[in-house]
Amino acid sequence: MNKSSKLSLSIDRLPGVGDKLKQKLQRLGIEKVQDLLFLLPNRYIDRTHLTPIGALRPGQTALAQGNIELSQVKFGKRRSLLCRLSDGTGALQLRFFYFSKQQQAKLTRDALVRCWGTARRSGGILEMVHPEYQHIVPEQADVVEQTLTPVYPATEGLTQARLRRLTDQAVRSLANEAQRPLELLPEEIRRDFTLPDLLTALRYVHRPPPDADTEALLAGNHPAQQRLAFEELLAHHLSLLSFRRKIHRHSAAPLTLTAQRKRDFIRQLPFELTPAQTRVLKDLERDLAGHTPMLRLVQGDVGSGKTVLAALAALHAIDSGYQAAIMAPTELLAEQHYQNFSNWFSKLGVAVTLLTGKIKAADRKNRLRDFAGSTPVIAIGTHALFQEQVVFGRLGLIIVDEQHRFGVHQRLALLEKGAALATFPHQLIMTATPIPRTITMTVFADLDISVIDALPPGRLPVNTVVLANDKRPELIARIAEVCRQGRQVYWICTLIEESDAIQSQAATDTYDNLRTLLPDLRIGLIHGKMKSLEKDRVMTAYKAATIDLLVATTVIEVGVDVPAASLMVIENAERLGLSQLHQLRGRIGRGQERSDCILLYQPPLSDLAMTRLAIMRSTTDGFEIANKDMELRGPGEILGTRQSGLPELRVADLLRDAGLIPAVQRAARLIQEQYPDRVEALISRWLTDRQRYGNV
Numbered sequence: 001m002n003k004s005s006k007l008s009l010s011i012d013r014l015p016g017v018g019d020k021l022k023q024k025l026q027r028l029g030i031e032k033v034q035d036l037l038f039l040l041p042n043r044y045i046d047r048t049h050l051t052p053i054g055a056l057r058p059g060q061t062a063l064a065q066g067n068i069e070l071s072q073v074k075f076g077k078r079r080s081l082l083c084r085l086s087d088g089t090g091a092l093q094l095r096f097f098y099f100s101k102q103q104q105a106k107l108t109r110d111a112l113v114r115c116w117g118t119a120r121r122s123g124g125i126l127e128m129v130h131p132e133y134q135h136i137v138p139e140q141a142d143v144v145e146q147t148l149t150p151v152y153p154a155t156e157g158l159t160q161a162r163l164r165r166l167t168d169q170a171v172r173s174l175a176n177e178a179q180r181p182l183e184l185l186p187e188e189i190r191r192d193f194t195l196p197d198l199l200t201a202l203r204y205v206h207r208p209p210p211d212a213d214t215e216a217l218l219a220g221n222h223p224a225q226q227r228l229a230f231e232e233l234l235a236h237h238l239s240l241l242s243f244r245r246k247i248h249r250h251s252a253a254p255l256t257l258t259a260q261r262k263r264d265f266i267r268q269l270p271f272e273l274t275p276a277q278t279r280v281l282k283d284l285e286r287d288l289a290g291h292t293p294m295l296r297l298v299q300g301d302v303g304s305g306k307t308v309l310a311a312l313a314a315l316h317a318i319d320s321g322y323q324a325a326i327m328a329p330t331e332l333l334a335e336q337h338y339q340n341f342s343n344w345f346s347k348l349g350v351a352v353t354l355l356t357g358k359i360k361a362a363d364r365k366n367r368l369r370d371f372a373g374s375t376p377v378i379a380i381g382t383h384a385l386f387q388e389q390v391v392f393g394r395l396g397l398i399i400v401d402e403q404h405r406f407g408v409h410q411r412l413a414l415l416e417k418g419a420a421l422a423t424f425p426h427q428l429i430m431t432a433t434p435i436p437r438t439i440t441m442t443v444f445a446d447l448d449i450s451v452i453d454a455l456p457p458g459r460l461p462v463n464t465v466v467l468a469n470d471k472r473p474e475l476i477a478r479i480a481e482v483c484r485q486g487r488q489v490y491w492i493c494t495l496i497e498e499s500d501a502i503q504s505q506a507a508t509d510t511y512d513n514l515r516t517l518l519p520d521l522r523i524g525l526i527h528g529k530m531k532s533l534e535k536d537r538v539m540t541a542y543k544a545a546t547i548d549l550l551v552a553t554t555v556i557e558v559g560v561d562v563p564a565a566s567l568m569v570i571e572n573a574e575r576l577g578l579s580q581l582h583q584l585r586g587r588i589g590r591g592q593e594r595s596d597c598i599l600l601y602q603p604p605l606s607d608l609a610m611t612r613l614a615i616m617r618s619t620t621d622g623f624e625i626a627n628k629d630m631e632l633r634g635p636g637e638i639l640g641t642r643q644s645g646l647p648e649l650r651v652a653d654l655l656r657d658a659g660l661i662p663a664v665q666r667a668a669r670l671i672q673e674q675y676p677d678r679v680e681a682l683i684s685r686w687l688t689d690r691q692r693y694g695n696v
Contacts, residue, residue, distance in 0.1 A: 006173045007034040007182065014169055021162075027155045034182070036170035037202050038685065039163070040228060040651045041150030044217055047116060048145050048210045054089030058121045063144070064092055064128075065114040065136065071107050083107050084125075085115070092119070093127035112136045132160065148208040148217070153650075171206050174199055184678050184685070185231060189667050193230065194223075201227040220656055229652035233442065233664045234671075235686035236649075238679050240446035241668060244295060247446075250424035252293040253396050255316040257285070261348075265315055268347060269308065276454040277305050281312060283450045287426065288316045288397075294426035297444050299435060300452030301622035302586025303459060306430045307337065309452075310399045311344055313428050318350050318376040322396025325425075326380045329402050331356045331532065332539050332560060337401070338380045345378070355381035355390070358533075394421065399428045432586070433579065434622035436630050438658040441665070453623070461620045462589040464597045466573075466613045475569065475598060476517050482567045483521050483548040487593060490568040491551045492584055493527075494575050510571070511551040521548040528555045554580065556587060563591035573599035573616075574609035578629035581616050608632065630655055650686070 011030055012022045030036055051062040066085030074080050081096040081104055094115060096103070107113070117131030152163045174182075183198045190197065196204075204224035208217055216222040220229070266273060273281070280298060287294035300306045314324035326341075328334040338354040345352055353367050370377055374394045379385065429447065440449055467475065479489050491514065493507040511525040524547035526538045535555070542550045543562050550556075554576075568588045573581060581599070589595040599613055615628050652660075671678055 007032070007037070007170070009033050011035070014166065017166075021158075024155055024158050025166075028153065028158075033170050033173060036167050037174070037182075037206070038650065039152055039167065040205055041152055043151045044148040044208065044214070045116065045151060046214065047149045048147070050114075050144060052089040053085065053087045053092045053126075056090070056092065056119045056126055058119055058126065061116075061118045063114065063116050065112070065141070066092065068107060068109055068111045068113060071104075071109060073104070081107065083113070085113060091125060093122070093125050094131055094133065095122075095127050095129045097130070106135065112138060112141065146210060148210070148212055148214065150206055150208075167206055171203060174203060184682050185234075185667075186671070186675055186678075189670060193663050193667065195227045195230060196223055198227070198231075200224065220651075220653060225651060226657070226660070229657045230660050230664060230667075231682070232649060232652045232686050233657065233660060234667055235682045236442065237445050237664050237668045238671065239683045239687055240444075241672065242679060242683065244446040247295060247424065248292045250293060251291055251422065252426055253320065253322060253423045254291060255288040255320040255322065255396055255426065257312075257316045257319050261315070261319055262312070265312065265344065265348060269344065271456060273308070274305065274452075274454055274456055276452045277309060280450040280452050281309055283448070284309065284313050284428065285316070287448070288313065293424045294428065295447050296427070297429045297431065297440075297447040297449045298452065299431055299433075299440075299449065301434055301455065302432050302583065303590060304432075304452040304455055306432070306452060307340055308344070310337075310401075310428065310430060311341055313397060313399065313426075314341070314378045315345075315348075315350065317397040317426075318378065320396065321374075321376055321394070323371065323376055323392055323394050324378045324397040324399065325385055325392065325395060326378065326399040327385055327401060328380070328382055330536075331358060331382055332536050333401065334380055334382050336561060341378060341380065351375070351377045353377055353379050355379060355384045357382070357384055359384075395425045396423075397426045397428065399430065401430050402432065433583070434626040436623070436627045438630070438654055438661060441661050442654055445665075451623075460589060460592075460594050462585055462595045462597050464585065464599065464617045464620075466599045466601065466617055469600055469602045472600070475600070476514075479549060479567065479569070480518055480521070483518075486564070487567065488542065488545065488547070488562060488565040489549045490556070490565060490587060491549060492556070492568065492570045493551065493553050494570065494572045507551055507553050514549065514551060518549065522546065523549045523551065525551045526555065527553045554584065556584070560587065561590055562587070566591060566593045566595040567598070568596075569598045569600055571600045572602060573613060574601045574605055578612055578615060578625045578632065581612070582620075582622055582625045585616070585620075586622075 009032060011017055011025050011032060012019070014033060017025070025031075028039060030039060045061070047063045049063070050065050051060075053064050053066055056062060056064060064085070064087070066087035068083050069086050069091070070082075070084040072082055074082050078097055081099045083094040083096075085092045085094065092115075094107075094113075112135065113133050114136050115128060115131040115133040117128035119126045119128055121127075150164065150167070151160060152167070154160065154163065185195065185198070189195070201224040204212075204222070205217075205228065208214075213222060217225065280300075283296065284294070284298075287296055298306055298309065310326065314326065317324040326334075326337060328337055334354065334356050338352060341352045351370070353370060355364070355367055355371075359367065367379075368390060371379055372391045372393050376394070379392075384390070435444075479491075482489055491510065493510050507525060507527045511523060514521075515523050524538050524542055526535050530538075538547070538550070539556075539560060541547050542565075543560070545564055565588045568585065570576070570581065570584055576584075585597045588597060597616075599616060601609070601613065605613070612632065615625065619625060671682070
């Protein structure tokens with residue numbers, strides 16, 4: 001077999017890779033030998049020199065070596081294997097809680113062992129718990145690694161040692177210079193953007209030499225890493241552009257609205273459109289009038305007035321003889337949209353229909369019949385709109401509210417419902433999550449973007465106060481006074497733990513405590529362990545003002561409108577990120593009264609927590625907050641770690657590598673125009689099928 005063909009072989013063709021190991025590697029996305037080259041280290045450790053045991057200090061991570069003086073199994077609360085090493089300068093204990101009989105048989109007196117781990121003090125002696133170790137023959141006692149040691153993303157049952165052996169084999173396959181087909185970036189792009197060639201970059205990141213710039217490698221700034229980050233971001237960008245081109249190959253029905261009809265709709269609104277709304281509306285009207293499907297994201301801070309623009313877009317569809325489908329992430333939000341649309345359209349003769357899980361069978365059947373016909377209708381719903389039996393006869397527009405709350409396949413499913421005609425539906429995507437420009441350029445490259453960058457006039461900014469936990473008695477008195485004035489209050493409970501059960505218990509305890517302290521108030525409770533129907537019941541009661549004080553975990557929904565809620569207390573506010581604090585604060589300030597958000601914290605505050613709370617106190621600008629949040633926590637938290645909006649990046653980092661993005665965009669255009677045959681190869685190298693549709 002010549003080496004040039006080895007990289008394209010199935011991974012199980014490598015020595016020692018059987019079915020079980022193959023399955024584990026597949027969990028890391030490794031199918032071929034080449035895939036091992038793109039399983040990139042996420043950090044490095046320096047094993048190029050030995051540290052004398054006598055020089056080890058607690059907390060130090062190091063490579064040490066010595067002869068075993070004593071090996072024994074200790075029985076107690078937990079059985080453990082203890083081995084005492086000595087190198088003549090000092091003694092070090094190795095502790096293993098998980099060990100086999102074979103390990104125990106080999107870790108015996110006088111064996112020469114080399115170990116890597118973090119030293120800690122335990123009962124007067126330094127020890128390492130579960131260090132990486134290997135047996136050394138005396139002749140090799142002074143032979144150490146000649147390169148920094150990579151640490152790879154792992155999966156259960158795959159050790160670092162095994163991954164290093166496998167990547168060693170893949171890297172050795174690169175020795176044959178005939179591997180040039182691996183290089184997908186044209187020479188002019190490498191030259192213009194000063195990028196090393198792929199072979200050099202891969203060899204370097206997998207096995208950095210001892211004199212490597214460790215600081216640059218650990219920071220991810222080394223030219224070899226930047227070359228790979230550039231190619232990865234390029235693959236994501238090309239994927240989104242390819243999806244956009246694919247959609248734009250379809251025709252869309254032009255959706256238009258007469259000037260008189262538009263005036264009639266706007267005239268009956270209880271407010272005037274802001275200049276920002278008017279500007280974004282022009283973007284929508286231009287797109288909807290076109291013969292290619294609109295793909296537009298409208299960003300607008302909490303309360304900026306996105307819903308009325310969605311209604312105007314839907315009216316374009318109705319008056320052009322088409323249907324519009326509006327998806328909301330929860331039943332409560334779907335019902336709120338339904339109420340707003342019904343009020344706005346009641347005098348204009350436009351049919352508005354709601355489809356949620358609550359709708360009874362007979363009603364549901366009638367509504368499905370309406371959708372399946374060609375009668376223009378605005379359908380508002382939740383995930384119920386995705387179900388197989390929901391068929392649209394003439395779908396012209398899809399509106400997705402809070403798009404990152406929906407799974408990829410759900411969004412695709414609704415898109416396909418509209419593709420049954422000769423035309424494709426237009427798409428309008430809305431989000432109240434302010435997203436920094438770096439992320440929009442990367443994550444939403446398939447979409448045109450409009451920003452509603454101003455709140456309606458007369459909307460009072462929320463006053464934010466930072467308060468220590470020992471001021472709770474004064475706060476309780478303030479809540480009683482606010483509720484006596486006929487206004488409503490949120491009390492938000494937060495915990496570090498992700499567990500719904502733990503958060504729910506904390507909220508229940510707070511609820512019980514507040515009922516004791518405020519016996520005259522009507523107090524409600526909502527948390528993640530409650531069923532959806534129960535949560536909806538509580539939120540509906542709160543909206544109807546039959547609850548004065550609502551104790552909640554962070555499950556309270558984006559977009560729920562309770563104008564009488566003018567005070568919010570966020571407990572343990574120091575534990576939340578800026579974007580989440582801003583989203584929560586957006587639940588209040590929707591009425592005519594001045595609203596206050598109290599950020600209750602537990603001293604002492606870390607420097608980071610102090611910075612976050614100071615930012616919240618100083619600004620209500622969601623985009624400024626999102627940018628600060630990305631600086632402090634990184635982009636993974638902006639849309640929420642559980643959301644599907646962000647790409648899963650192997651080597652690139654959206655915050656660190658933001659400077660590459662303009663160059664990536666230029667390179668993507670060049671490749672699409674001059675090297676179209678390389679587009680699919682680049683996308684396939686870096687993205688799974690699931691990732692390709694992350695921004696539908």
